[in-house]
Amino acid sequence: MEILGLCGSLRSRSLNAALLRSAAELTRPPRAFVVDRGLDRLPFFDAEVEESALPAVVAELRAAVGAADGLLIVTPEYAHGTSGVLKNALEWLVGGGEVDAKPVALASASPAVTGGDRARAWLAETLAVMGARVIPRELRVPQATLKIVDGRVTDEPTRQDLAGLLDDLARAVAEAREDSDTLAS
Ligand SMILES: Cc1cc2nc3c(=O)[nH]c(=O)nc-3n(C[C@H](O)[C@H](O)[C@H](O)COP(=O)(O)O)c2cc1C
Numbered sequence: 001m002e003i004l005g006l007c008g009s010l011r012s013r014s015l016n017a018a019l020l021r022s023a024a025e026l027t028r029p030p031r032a033f034v035v036d037r038g039l040d041r042l043p044f045f046d047a048e049v050e051e052s053a054l055p056a057v058v059a060e061l062r063a064a065v066g067a068a069d070g071l072l073i074v075t076p077e078y079a080h081g082t083s084g085v086l087k088n089a090l091e092w093l094v095g096g097g098e099v100d101a102k103p104v105a106l107a108s109a110s111p112a113v114t115g116g117d118r119a120r121a122w123l124a125e126t127l128a129v130m131g132a133r134v135i136p137r138e139l140r141v142p143q144a145t146l147k148i149v150d151g152r153v154t155d156e157p158t159r160q161d162l163a164g165l166l167d168d169l170a171r172a173v174a175e176a177r178e179d180s181d182t183l184a185s
Contacts, residue, residue, distance in 0.1 A: 001082045001173055003027070003166070004068035005035040007019040008075040008119075012153065015109035016074040017146055019162065026163050031170060034071075036064060045091035061089065062096040070103040070173045071132075072166070076109050076117035079148035082126075090126055101180075103172035105165050107139035111169030115142030134177060137168045 020035045021059040027033035043056050049055065058162050067073065075082045090152060093099050104127055108116025120138055139161050141147055147155035 001030060001069045001170060002032045003070045003072055003169060003173075004064055004065065005033060005074065006080075006086070006089065007035070007037045007038065008073070008083040010037075010083075010085060014076070015111075015141070015148050016076050017108055018148045018151045018153060019107050019139070019141065020072065021151055022159065022165070023162055023166060024168060025152075026159070031166075034064075034065065034068075036061070039089045041182035042085075042089055042092060042120050045088055046063045048096055050173070058096075060091065062098050062124045065093060065102070066096070066098040069101070069176075070105070070169050071099075072105045072121065072169065073127075074105065074107045074109070075116060075123055076118045077112070077114075077116040079080070080118040081122050082119045084121075086123070087126070090130065094130055097131075098168045101128065101176060102132050103136045103169060103170040103176050104132045105137070105172075106134060107141070107162070107165065109141035109144065109148060111145050113142045115140035115144070116135045128184060133172060135168050135172045137165055139165045 007017045009016045037115040106120045108120045110116040147158045
């Protein structure tokens, strides 16, 4: 079972990237966790470019998302929404359809007490429109500078919440497989 982590922040010292780093450390075989932090390599979404000559980097992203059994998407909150870089990536993924029926878990870390709640709500709405199976459990990390140190989650309750989120996502992946087996039979 392969989970792909997508990060909406480009900062080298990103708190949200730290969530993905710790998620990778918490993942044990037979589960695998791979991280794609390269969303900045994507050009701005342009429907004409999509129709005429799909950029190779977009095809690579679509292939990676399509191959993953589930997604963990982490988002910073900028001006009460998600980041432009993550929204742009999702726009490229609409046309490919790889997110449709894909189990997705959401997490956000913020120095604020609100923990990125508004960015996650915004993201959940967009992903629902795209047909993703966004799992009910989400991870919010408020006052994240107290819980993430040197690029890793150090706060034990937050680590446990992150592990619980990964377990719920794995369950959603198993359920999605059962559903598609039932449809195929
Ligand atoms: C332009 C800008 C807008 C921001 N807007 C919000 C906001 O609306 N709500 C919030 O909780 N934090 C806001 N922040 C703080 C970010 O959540 C904080 O910088 C966070 O660490 C970014 O995520 P990252 O550490 O993964 O890069 C904003 C930061 C910037 C630079």
